[in-house]
Amino acid sequence: MANKTFLYIGAGLLLLIGLCLFGYGLLNVIGSTSAQGSRTWLTFGIGFACTGAFFLAGGIGLIVFASRQKGAAGSGDNITYKIDLPSQTKVEQMKCNNCGGALKADNVKMIAxxxxVECPFCGTTYQLTEEPKW
Known part of the structure; x- marks a missing residue:
């Protein structure tokens, strides 16, 4: 995640420098084509514009490279939910409300x-509800 951040910061800096150099070069090219302009400013402006274009291309390349980078695990970001089951529920004692099949911890998932709970036997999915403790 930190690598992507540095890549985006570097891309932003390259784009900013490239935009400044390219704009300055274009202004010199435009100024050199006026009646009072000099031919040396034309080559000077073209040099700055080309350098700015290389910086802009480098910044765009870094953005493309950073956007294609995977997360730290290589397969994207993983989100882990900690399920706090109601009251004194023991997963090995849970049974399906529909068919009575024994449920395991793998059958409990977070949805919305x-x-x-999704029963592996009958396919029924239902939300766990907390029973009153009194």
Whole structure:
């Protein structure tokens, strides 16, 4: 994640420098073509414009390179949810509300921010609800 940040910062700097050099070069080219302009300013302006174009191309290249970089694990960002099951629930004692099949910890997943259970036997999916403790 930090590598992407540095790449984007470097790309921004290259784009800023490139834009300044390219603009300065174009102004010199335009100024040299006026009636009072000099031919030496034309080559000076073209040199700055070309240098600015190289900086701009480098900045765009860094942005493309950074956008194609994967996350730290190589497969994108992983999000881990910690499921706090209601009251004194033990996963090995859980049974499906529909068919009565034994459920395992792998059957409990987070869907839309709520702990849900998917039965491997009948395919029923339902949300875990906390029973009153009194």
């Amino acid at each position: 921010g709520a702990p849900t």
